[in-house]
Amino acid sequence: MSNETKDLKNYHYTSSYNHYNTNQNIVNLPYVSGPSTYNANMVSSQISSDLHSSPQGAYGSGFELSPTLNEFLYSSIDQENGFYNAYTYNNCQKGDEVVGGGGAIIKSESRVSASPSSSEADHHHVEDSGKSLRKREAADGGEADQRSQKVVKTKKKEEKKQREPRVSFMTKTEIDHLEDGYRWRKYGQKAVKNSPYPRSYYRCTTQKCNVKKRVERSYQDPTVVITTYESQHNHPIPTSRRMGTFSGPAASEYNSSSLSPVSDFIINNTPRSFSHDDLFRAPYASVNVNPNYQQQQNQDILRESEFEFLKEMFPSVFFKQEP
DNA sequence: CGATTTTGACCAGCGC
DNA sequence: GCGCTGGTCAAAATCG
DSSP: OOHHHHHHHHTSSOSOOGGGOSOOOOOOOOOEEOSOHHHHHHHHHHHHHHTTSOGGGGGSSSSOOOTTOOOOEEEEEEOTTOHHHIIIIITSOTTOEEEEETTEEEEOOOOTTTSSSOSHHHHHHHIIIIIHHHHHHHHHTOHHHHHHHHHHHHHHHHHTOSOOOEEEEEEEOSOSSOOOSSOEEEEEEEEOTTOSSEEEEEEEOSTTOOOEEEEEEOSSOTTEEEEEEESOOSSOOOGGGSSSSOOSOOGGGOOTTSSOHHHHHHHHOSOTTOOHHHHHHSSOSEEEEOTTHHHHOTTOOOOHHHHHHHHHHOHHHHSOOOO
8 A cells, every 4th residue: 555545544534623613611520539549540450451442341440431421631641750650651552542531532652661762752853853854865865874864863762762741631622722822833633543533733833842732532522632742831821822812711701719720620621821831840640530430439539638739730720820 | 924734745663 | 574553744725
């Protein structure tokens, strides 16, 4: 099969769901599982039980949700050297699926430390020198150059096996690309295996900021958008866009006195002014939020400490920011 | 007209 | 080695 045919296959689903752009839905969020061992085990057990099951089996175990109860938010931080990272990601094989709840699925992100040849971290470095060189190399036809390039690449791979930290979370929203205050440029879109929805790739437009994010819709629950951030912004939120194209209400319209901080976060459905520095500074690698789990499990109470944890994780979300 | 999106092509990693 | 998949590039198209 030619590459052409192959790639055509990847574009069966172009950006055809942008017409969703109406309003955002509300997600309640009573369950928060913080830096507890339980949480890590929950995730890992879920991985082990659901990883190899069919999509239909994805509702079992862990923070299970009825297929119809799709209001939830699941987030996970893939933090370098993160303890929970090992549970939530590194136990997975490529292509394995991590069920976040509500039947939505996050593809495993973890070829990181387990794999000798990591992908994204390499790309960050190879991108500028290597990828742009590829075509030049081909044009030059320099075999020696290619070889030396390969050596360089290998060396760089070895140098940087660790991958940039990642944060992924699910949001019940009809909007595909959630406004988070930063400016993004879309640089690619791919069809995702087993999913009718494409995955979009965005890069932060700020110079020298190599933060990327991927956005895809859960095929299990199309009302859920899975957003994965990679790396950290090295700059403040562009002021001109702080609330710029955000299609929801302006920040000033929120009255946090009538809403719990958590529900504020979810209702907005957009982590406005979402600071990833805050996320990556957090000492934990996994946060799971599930509105229904509370009713199913006694121990799943929104504990004060866990709430504090979340606040620590999402300070800019939990505390109203001045414009 | 610059910025952004679209999309065909290319590449690397991985499993078989 | 081959095919599949994810990730990225970059030219063309579109947008504001």
